[in-house]
Amino acid sequence: MTTALRDVARDTAARLRAAEPLNATLHWAPELLDAEADRAERLEAGASLRGMPIAVKDNIVTVEQPTTCGSRILTGYTSPYNATVIDRLRAAGALIACKTNLDEFAMGSSTEHSAYGRVKHPLDPARVPGGSSGGSGALVAAGVVPAALGSETGGSVRQPASFCGVVGVKPTYGRVSRYGLVAFGSSLDCISVFGATVDTASRVLRAIAGIDPRDATSVDRPPMEPLRMPESLTGMTIGLPREYFPGDLHPGVKAGCDRAIARLRDLGATLVDVSLPHSRYAVPTYYIIAPAEAAANLARYDGARYGNRQGDGDVRALYRATRGLGFGPEVRRRILIGTYSLSAGYADAYYNRAQAARMRIVQDFHAAFDSGIDLLFTPTAPSPAFKAGEKTDDPVAMYLADIFVCPASLAGIPAMSQPLGRTEGLPVGGQLIAPAFEESRMLATAALLERHLDAAAEVR
């Protein structure tokens, strides 16, 4: 049967095949693409994403494709249920294109920690695409799909979006159902969207957002409005938090931000200085809370009921061998840190303290927005894409890649990255942060900036 959607399926298959050297995909099949096309064909013509092929990070469960979370412990695991977002994408007429490669269990900032090999940056294979949603970001940047789903716990869509030169949007925590997202840091995890353009990302986000009775942390809000680009930014106040513009900021990143700031001013926005004094505690706070929640979330991977089983002897030997061999070194480190910071004698010094510090970071944002600021603008990442292997020796060096994206995750507020330009051929991203549930304001501003900025231009 030849239909327009089957053509899309075939075209997507060809692009996926051509992009194989990136190692961005873990599972895809032409037959599955055809099945998606046929399913979408049966929908009415008005479906909002009709015919759009969308890549899905391999920590979002699907029935027809395996879900490995980039880990050996789930090699061959095929979920017996679909994540809510999969049902919603299909209801909107999208085609699930493939499952994408990621840092194992979404823990990482470079997609070098996958058990299935690292993902290569589409513009320079010696470099990383960012992480943990590097596979999804790379596919959108390479033009294989117009949009992709990733997940964020501490910036894992915004940061790769910045490295790869595409749009990455993290909604308010609770805006999108987590049912079917393999949990890493439950109070931080957000399914997030990559798009080639702001409009594409916005449309996908609108299709997947909404309360889900199967997710007790999803919030009841009116449906998101369609993107409405304003004529200008007159009347809008944009804050520039000084803690995000250190003196030693990478010159290419600084140049990209300066150009964008000038453009925002030209468009009529009022730019003001602001301080978020607890910013420097965000990464340490994150690296206590997220691993603690992760340690408990990953306890279920024991080889007993599903997944890849190892070891013989008694049941304890099964657990230890399965987990010791099945988890990679970064995941093991985080489980150990998480367990340590919750254990008797340490919980007060670490976990409880981190929760209190988190509140301080939340209050910094509230104070800024309460003072008349509509949005915050910052660089997304402290540098452009770094070389593979550059940061894998020191775990803390990798953690610091999240320094600008992690605070909004801790506060549960929406934030996004959009490409601002290139430095020595590598993309630089800028971040907008909005108050809770103000995605529309953020996306509208980003769309206007996108219109007035050549994201491929060299800024330095």
Next chain:
Amino acid sequence: MTTWETVIGLEVHVQLGTRSKMFCACATSFGDPPNTNVCPVCLGLPGALPVPNREAVRLGVRAALALGCTIHERSIFARKNYFYPDLPKGYQISQFDRPLATGGHVAVESPERGLLAVSIVRLHLEEDAGKSLHDRVPGKTAVDLNRAGVPLAEIVSGPDLRRPAEARAYLVTLKQLLVYAGVSECSMEKGSLRVDANISIRPAGQNRLGTKTEIKNLNSFANVERALEAERGRQQRELENGGVIRQLTLLFNAGTGQVRPMRSKEESHDYRYFPDPDLPPLALSGRWIEEIRGELPELPAARRSRFGARYGLPAYDAGVLTADRAIADYYEAVVSAGADPKAAANWVMTESLTGYNESGRFSASAQSLAALLALIKAGTVSHQAAKKIFLELPADGADPHAVAERLGLLQVRDEGALETWVEEALAAHPQEVQRYRAGETKLLGFLTGQVMRRSQGKADPKGVQSVLVRKLESK
């Protein structure tokens, strides 16, 4: 020679009587084929999330109110982290430092100390684990997750009990309260009520508590008492021999009556509790709590006392009739239908309960029983005959008079008929008549019996007696 004081506290887990599980919509029914009442949530599959069951919360609140607890309008679910084959997520969703309820008490009749107020430290909600079977597959462990996720209420008493017998009395009272409140079946046999007992001893007069041990795997109230007796003895012997009590978990062997330590290490678990980030705080409105309070029936102690006062029943009878809410309801229905309270009490405690204990239902409707008791009172049927009639009464409320008639059991009270039988009996026993008239008045019983025989049991014994006496004393 030291006098030792025993200190006992009990942790009881009850399965709340909901139709679906605590955090997912799987059925809670007992006895289904293994791993058929399961879903991504209770299997602990990647990506699954919990959503709490409103009815489980309602029953938990109702149980806490029945125990006189303070309900906390905001409570928090927490993860209790440990590994075990029947714990699918590697943690149990429970409550830790912000439980549903605290600060209640239960009035328990101690065999030696009179009425005790046993404190309830807390009641919290949690999910059950699955079942591990060790002899199903040789050399391996078989796991059934049907039970994983079933709602439980954990009820923790204060260390207020001083004797194993008091522990048993506490359990009987607690079960009765929870069954009355309609929150659980509380069956130890079916596993819907489980008990862990904590016990320590100390020299009488010492304030500081001794080291306690915990006893698990108890399957009846009697065995709770036996296990505590055995462990108290063991601790006493140990201390009197100069030894020291180590904090252990013990298992009770019902066959040998002994306790022994579990083979695992004796260190206490580090459960690393933290608030479950998948579950926002559990919020209860004051209005809902009051609505649930209104669902509580009159509780056993109050009902017992009212039965004593209203129906003039002795304490023992009131106790038997209120042991079970269904029995109490039935008894009151019989009295409302017009029966004399004492006659009804006697009948329900004997004839009715025999049938109820066997079948779980009352064979006669309350109206029928009341009518039957009225027939006895009026002398229309004898007590013996009534027992036969009772067995023939169907549950849908037939008229006992009609049944009596059908069975030919209506008592004869017609003077003429009675006189005839009496004359016959007197004529047949002239020596006894003479002896009676000479002063052996107790022969009246024998003569009455003779008349009854001649009437094939149908004569009204009271009428017979009065005719007999009249005839014997005249002349």
Next chain:
Amino acid sequence: MKVTAEEVRRVAELAELAVEDADLPALTAQMDRIVEFVAQLQELGSLDAAGVFVAGPAESPLREDEPKPGGLARPPAAIAPEFVDGFFVVPRLGAMEEG
């Protein structure tokens, strides 16, 4: 506060993660580095007044007590590494024995 190899072992046991002896020194050093990094939070002094931040809704929704089928596209047998007579099968308890 220095993280010791002994503590790493203890935590690995709590987390049921096998750690090879050969890996222990490097792992201990990495853990120590991370713990040193996150200990910056000690600078924040007393934090009790801050309260705990709850992401998402302020109160949990509650579900009606209606049993429903599990909605699994394939049965437990299909995903289990070992499944016999309707049961998930794992090795004997051994060290985890409760008697």
